[in-house]
Amino acid sequence: MSLSKMLLVRLFIILIILLILPVGCGKGIVAPETPVAVKEQIENKPGVVEKSPVTALPEGKGTPVLKATVIYVVDGDTVHVRLENGRKEKVRFIGVDTPESTRVVELYGKEAATYTRKELTGKTVYLELDVAQRDKYGRLLAYVWLIPPRENSKTEVQKAMFNATLLLVGLAQVMTVPPNVKYADMFVEFQKEAREAEKGLWETIKAPVPAPISNTASPEIKYIGNSNSQKFHRPDCQWAQKIAPRNRVEFGRREDAIKAGYQPCKTCKP
Ligand SMILES: [Zn+2]
Structure with missing residues (x-):
């Protein structure tokens, strides 16, 4: 074998090693307990939305969830977590929106943040994902369970899913963003319950409705x-x-x- 041929063979071997190496290292990052389908999604670049293999997996018993610890509460519906594999993620709760925009609502926004801080800081949670697993900001979108979900029934959701809790105590409103609609109907029911019981932010919203401004169809006596x-x-x-x-x-x-x-x-x- 000539010197140039040997050099070529060596270069070729080095090239192959370089190609294989990162793949091997990458595998070590992910905790072995994490379901494969979820792993792939978590490793996606923020903002990349793909059709979820998670929903293709059997629902109910064994629904893939990510075990995590809440390390910081941003506001009523957004937290930072550490996954079992050590990776940190910003998580936005699916299907709910805690108030923050107007003057009146901001008060409840603070209450919602305080509530979430009190209930979730340092807690172990189980993140159930839906079809779209990240939003455009790269945040993980999740249903935040306080216990691993078993049958995903209404009773269970009511008892142990924090997204539902926020609605039930009247500190959040339903915000349905397709395709993440797995519990949308239940969420609307929970909001209705809170509204009828005038809980939290529904107290102010139920204040006297101002008279209609229209003067053509108005039944008012002029x-x-x-x-x-x-x-x-x-x-x-x-x-x-x-x-x-x-x-x-x-x-x-x-x-x-x-x-x-x-x-x-x-x-x-x-
Ligand atoms: Zn007169």
């Missing part, structure tokens, strides 16, 4: 007519107050009074 004199008035006119109930006619719009043949009062000039 003008009062006297069927005897065929005059019509503004409701606060002294003559309007004196109309006998049997002669009193109400009009929603001025043109209705005119059409009915009524003349505007010269005192209140309606």
